[in-house]
Each structure stands twice: as C-alpha cells, then as structure tokens.
Amino acid sequence: MDRFGKKGILYNVVDEHYFSITAPIEVSDQFFGWVLGFGNDVKILKPQKVVDEFTEYLDKIRKVYES
Known part of the structure; x- marks a missing residue:
C-alpha cells in the first residue's frame, strides 16, 4: 500500500x-x-506481455555473468 496507495488498486x-x-x-x-528486490517472494502474473518483458530482462542480467 505504501507503493501504490489505495485509490484504483485492487x-x-x-x-x-x-x-x-x-x-x-x-x-x-x-x-x-x-520487483527483484522482493526476490522469490513476488511474481508478476499478468499481463503476459509484462511477464515476457521481465523474463527478457532477467536473461540480459544472466548473460552478463556468463562470460
């Protein structure tokens, strides 16, 4: 609630x-x-487009550590 408030939020x-x-x-x-600050205590569920963008973001970070 401290991040999003109450108005217009479900x-x-x-x-x-x-x-x-x-x-x-x-x-x-x-x-x-x-979102990453919460570790595995949070999960983006939808929309799928945002889920896909987040996994692409994670892949970019992972690639930095592969070399």
Whole structure:
C-alpha cells in the first residue's frame, strides 16, 4: 500500500500466506528492479506481455555473468 496507495488498486487475499494486487504501472527497468528486490517472494502474473518483458530482462542480467 505504501507503493501504490489505495485509490484504483485492487487488493485480493489469495489465502493465509498470499495476496495479489492489480495496479497500473509503468513498465521499466526501474520497476523490474523494484520487483527483484522482493526476490522469490513476488511474481508478476499478468499481463503476459509484462511477464515476457521481465523474463527478457532477467536473461540480459544472466548473460552478463556468463562470460
């Protein structure tokens, strides 16, 4: 809530351990970096285009460490 606020955002309880949010975002490297800050405690579910862009972003980072 501290990042997105309450206005126009959908918060849903999934179960006792998880919740989901639906929020308008600007897709950017900065957004992806923010997501990465949560490690494996967060997952982008949709839209698929953003999921694909995020995995491409991760692939670019991985390639830096392959050489």
